[in-house]
Amino acid sequence: MFSSLRARLWLSYAWLIITALGITALILIVYLIRSPLASRQTLTQLNTVATVILENPQANLAKLPAEELQPLLTAYDQNFGVRLLVVEITRTGRSILADSRADSTAALEIGDLRIAGNNQSVKDLNGIPWLATAKRLGESRWLVVTAPRPKLTVLALIRDELFLPFFEAGAIAFLLSLIAAYSLARWVGSPLQRMLNTARSFPSGEQKRLPLEGPREVKDLTRAFNEMTSRVQASQDSQREFVANVSHELKTPLTSIQGFAQAILDGTADTDQSRKQAATIIYNEAGRMHRMVLDLLDLARLDAGTVEFQRAAVDINALLHNILEKFTPQAQKANILLSQEGEISQPILGDGDRLAQVFTNLVDNALKFTPPRGQVRLLASQVEDKAEVTVNDTGIGIPSEALPAIFNRFYQADTSRKGGEKHGAGLGLAIAREIIQAHGGTISVRSEPARGSSFTVRLPILTPETTTIVAKRKR
Numbered sequence: 001m002f003s004s005l006r007a008r009l010w011l012s013y014a015w016l017i018i019t020a021l022g023i024t025a026l027i028l029i030v031y032l033i034r035s036p037l038a039s040r041q042t043l044t045q046l047n048t049v050a051t052v053i054l055e056n057p058q059a060n061l062a063k064l065p066a067e068e069l070q071p072l073l074t075a076y077d078q079n080f081g082v083r084l085l086v087v088e089i090t091r092t093g094r095s096i097l098a099d100s101r102a103d104s105t106a107a108l109e110i111g112d113l114r115i116a117g118n119n120q121s122v123k124d125l126n127g128i129p130w131l132a133t134a135k136r137l138g139e140s141r142w143l144v145v146t147a148p149r150p151k152l153t154v155l156a157l158i159r160d161e162l163f164l165p166f167f168e169a170g171a172i173a174f175l176l177s178l179i180a181a182y183s184l185a186r187w188v189g190s191p192l193q194r195m196l197n198t199a200r201s202f203p204s205g206e207q208k209r210l211p212l213e214g215p216r217e218v219k220d221l222t223r224a225f226n227e228m229t230s231r232v233q234a235s236q237d238s239q240r241e242f243v244a245n246v247s248h249e250l251k252t253p254l255t256s257i258q259g260f261a262q263a264i265l266d267g268t269a270d271t272d273q274s275r276k277q278a279a280t281i282i283y284n285e286a287g288r289m290h291r292m293v294l295d296l297l298d299l300a301r302l303d304a305g306t307v308e309f310q311r312a313a314v315d316i317n318a319l320l321h322n323i324l325e326k327f328t329p330q331a332q333k334a335n336i337l338l339s340q341e342g343e344i345s346q347p348i349l350g351d352g353d354r355l356a357q358v359f360t361n362l363v364d365n366a367l368k369f370t371p372p373r374g375q376v377r378l379l380a381s382q383v384e385d386k387a388e389v390t391v392n393d394t395g396i397g398i399p400s401e402a403l404p405a406i407f408n409r410f411y412q413a414d415t416s417r418k419g420g421e422k423h424g425a426g427l428g429l430a431i432a433r434e435i436i437q438a439h440g441g442t443i444s445v446r447s448e449p450a451r452g453s454s455f456t457v458r459l460p461i462l463t464p465e466t467t468t469i470v471a472k473r474k475r
């Protein structure tokens with residue numbers, strides 16, 4: 001029942017209000033009980049009575065004998081409702097000459113009385129405190145006007161003085177706290193509620209970015225939520241696109257395999273030559289599918305991070321030389337000049353086989369997309385702490401609008417010129433980029449249609465520190 005933010009907020013406010021009011025009331029009660037405030041009214045009354053009596057010319061209290069003083073004081077007592085005493089103070093001692101309540105109340109301890117003391121407190125013989133004021137009447141006589149010190153009980157104080165204002169203050173504070181709790185809960189709760197609704201409906205329909213509202217922490221959360229939803233959305237989109245691409249790429253060879261197998265089966269391919277032709281096509285298409293599946297598996301393993309990369313010193317010059325030797329027959333057959341230029345003196349740290357796979361793909365592409373009498377060059381150089389290898393060709397080039405997507409999976413710049421029979425599925429460059437990135441390097445492309453393309457790979461060179469790391473890992 002009280003688990004909502006609003007109720008919790010309101011409860012904490014209510015608790016705070018009750019505590020604050022309680023502490024204030026307690027302090028007030030203690031202060032009122034202890035403070036002379038309550039006695040002040042009585043003392044004023046005592047002083048007024050004393051002044052009135054002293055200023056009355058008929059009452060010659062200074063001279064009257066004790067037996068005449070008594071009835072006079074009793075009369076004053078009846079009139080003013082205060083106890084009056086006439087005290088004689090001489091060097092030898094103090095004595096009460098007359099006391100308006102001598103017969104009904106215990107005598108005052110006049111020994112404690114301060115002479116000419118206006119506001120003072122004396123006790124009677126029973127220990128009850130009296131407020132008193134003493135005024136000089138004559139040579140040795142003093143008029144003492146006194147009344148019992150007023151008693152304040154806690155309950156009476158709360159009932160008469162504190163209950164109503166505290167009740168009113170409490171009611172107003174509760175009302176205000178209700179409004180504050182409601183608006184605060186709305187401030188915090190509304191963006192959270194929106195996030196909840198979006199999360200529940202995810203990923204149906206177009207995901208809109210949630211507005212950044214509420215306190216800073218909630219704004220940070222909303223920002224993180226927005227980023228997360230767009231990442232999930234992007235990953236879902238790419239997954240969908242991936243599945244569509246795979247199905248599309250598999251459909252073409254499968255249709256072709258099915259068609260030619262059917263021709264062999266139903267006898268449409270009725271000569272040895274046409275049967276051989278059909279079988280060759282089936283073989284080539286199956287090979288293409290096999291290559292594609294291997295590439296897909298490779299990509300999936302690279303994505304999942306389950307590919308174990310060797311970490312050893314790799315001599316890039318030797319690696320490029322091997323590639324050159326491997327592709328020379330193919331280049332000669334295609335009448336393309338294949339050459340290697342430049343040197344990288346220091347080794348790099350990485351997996352030689354995987355790097356060979358990258359350069360094999362780049363040179364294979366360059367040869368595929370370069371017409372006869374063209375040129376493919378492997379240029380190696382060292383730029384600061386990077387080894388730079390460029391595979392440059394004088395081929396057909398890549399349209400500028402295709403360049404940004406060239407490393408995307410399944411991307412083929414122009415499907416009408418896939419590079420002849422050995423055309424791939426647009427996965428080679430995507431794999432190459434994954435491998436280079438896993439080596440802490442970069443791969444980029446520059447190209448001009450009809451003039452050629454340049455793919456440049458940059459890899460960090462092996463420094464003395466990294467050599468130590470390799471040595472340690474090898475052990």
Ligand code: ADP
Pocket residue numbers: 361365366369393395396397398406411412413414418419423424425426427428429430453
């Ligand atoms: P594929 O296996 O289809 O060649 P890649 O990922 O290696 O896949 O290449 C993707 C696309 O990039 C190719 O289909 C081609 O359109 C384009 N491409 C790659 N290298 C070159 C190049 N040297 N010259 C022209 N186009 C190229």
